[in-house]
Amino acid sequence: DAGVTQSPTHLIKTRGQHVTLRCSPISGHKSVSWYQQVLGQGPQFIFQYYEKEERGRGNFPDRFSARQFPNYSSELNVNALLLGDSALYLCASSQQGDVAEPQHFGDGTRLSIL
Amino acid sequence: EDQVTQSPEALRLQEGESSSLNCSYTVSGLRGLFWYRQDPGKGPEFLFTLYSAGEEKEKERLKATLTKKESFLHITAPKPEDSATYLCAVRGSNDYKLSFGAGTTVTVRA
Numbered sequence: 285d286a287g288v289t290q291s292p293t294h295l296i297k298t299r300g301q302h303v304t305l306r307c308s309p310i311s312g313h314k315s316v317s318w319y320q321q322v323l324g325q326g327p328q329f330i331f332q333y334y335e336k337e338e339r340g341r342g343n344f345p346d347r348f349s350a351r352q353f354p355n356y357s358s359e360l361n362v363n364a365l366l367l368g369d370s371a372l373y374l375c376a377s378s379q380q381g382d383v384a385e386p387q388h389f390g391d392g393t394r395l396s397i398l
Numbered sequence: 399e400d401q402v403t404q405s406p407e408a409l410r411l412q413e414g415e416s417s418s419l420n421c422s423y424t425v426s427g428l429r430g431l432f433w434y435r436q437d438p439g440k441g442p443e444f445l446f447t448l449y450s451a452g453e454e455k456e457k458e459r460l461k462a463t464l465t466k467k468e469s470f471l472h473i474t475a476p477k478p479e480d481s482a483t484y485l486c487a488v489r490g491s492n493d494y495k496l497s498f499g500a501g502t503t504v505t506v507r508a
Contacts, residue, residue, distance in 0.1 A: 384429050387496060
């Protein structure tokens with residue numbers, strides 16, 4: 285079975301632009317979460333969605349937004365990009381989004397801001 | 399706010415030299431402690447979930463244990479393919495996010 289898939293794998297943008305990252309969860313998984321990982325640090329939580337509803341939001345500015353589609357795939361949007369947004373953006377999925385469930389990660393989108 | 403601290407930051411081992419990684423945590427109502435392995439350029443790969451103090455889980459050369467304040471990941475007789483960054487994360491009550499530590503980077507020399 286396919287794992288979590290993310291696209292694109294790499295992306296280069298300039299300051300002020302916007303970007304859309306995409307994620308397809310593991311088949312049968314209904315919950316998707318987004319994380320930002322800066323080099324040398326652990327992933328930081330951005331959003332969690334379950335059945336198209338936002339369940340949680342981390343300490344990120346309103347420039348970050350996301351949504352989940354009826355097929356459970358998800359998009360992360362970032363507007364007005366800053367140099368500090370350069371990072372690996374990870375998507376994770378789980379079956380029900382229950383607090384005790386493990387989350388399974390994709391290999392991420394490497395975003396570089398020039 | 400949930401806090402996770404991992405030590406050491408880096409660990410260099412000779413093949414066959416067993417060692418342990420530490421994960422200290424502060425969380426309101428632990429619902430799960432998770433260990434992941436991350437290879438360069440890849441996403442974290444799930445290893446274990448521990449739910450309560452005293453619980454232990456094993457997978458090949460890895461064994462994870464949990465107390466009320468910390469977790470240990472023991473690597474027994476490591477091989478070069480065990481080289482990776484090991485991440486620890488916690489989830490608290492009614493909290494859907496994972497809170498991660500910064501990781502321990504393990505390098506195993508042949």
